[in-house]
Amino acid sequence: MKYTLEGTVLEIGETQTFGESFTKRTLLVETSSKPEYPCPVPIDFIKDKCEMLDSIKVGNEIEVEFFLDGRRGKDKYSDRVFLNLRGFNFSFKQGSMPVTQEILDAADEAQRNNANEPIENSSDEISDPLPF
Numbered sequence: 001m002k003y004t005l006e007g008t009v010l011e012i013g014e015t016q017t018f019g020e021s022f023t024k025r026t027l028l029v030e031t032s033s034k035p036e037y038p039c040p041v042p043i044d045f046i047k048d049k050c051e052m053l054d055s056i057k058v059g060n061e062i063e064v065e066f067f068l069d070g071r072r073g074k075d076k077y078s079d080r081v082f083l084n085l086r087g088f089n090f091s092f093k094q095g096s097m098p099v100t101q102e103i104l105d106a107a108d109e110a111q112r113n114n115a116n117e118p119i120e121n122s123s124d125e126i127s128d129p130l131p132f
Contacts, residue, residue: 002065003085006093007031009060010040015050025050027087029064043087052090061093 011028018024025045032039043066045053056062066087073080 002067004063004065005029005031005041005043005085006063007041007061009056009058009062011058012053012056021047023047023050025053027053027056027064029062041085043085045087049088056090062090063093065089 007029008031009027010030011026013026013028015023015025023046027043027045028040029043030038030040043064064087066085069084069086071082072078073082
């Protein structure tokens with residue numbers, strides 16, 4: 001079953017490698033409807049999903065899709081049950097998309113190209129903005 005969580009990125013962990021092929025990266029998202037009661041939630045991205053987090057910055061407002069991953073402990077921890085949130089997708093909330101250098105360069109180029117063009121009036125007559 002798929003779940004979603006909206007919040008602010010508090011921390012983006014480094015990619016951890018276990019064994020030869022298993023990788024994990026933890027995203028810490030704060031979600032709370034009341035600022036006086038913050039609720040930081042760790043969400044793990046594993047294997048090929050780790051690279052997805054490269055485009056996120058601390059402070060971004062995001063919506064994360066995840067599923068619950070529960071398992072029993074082994075050996076002396078067999079009486080315990082562990083629960084992890086496994087992230088598999090995210091999207092930026094409106095106005096929180098990170099600005100990359102490519103976007104800034106394209107905006108500068110567009111502004112330079114449009115700076116030398118005359119402003120055109122759509123009507124044939126130039127109307128006086130004052131009514132008297």
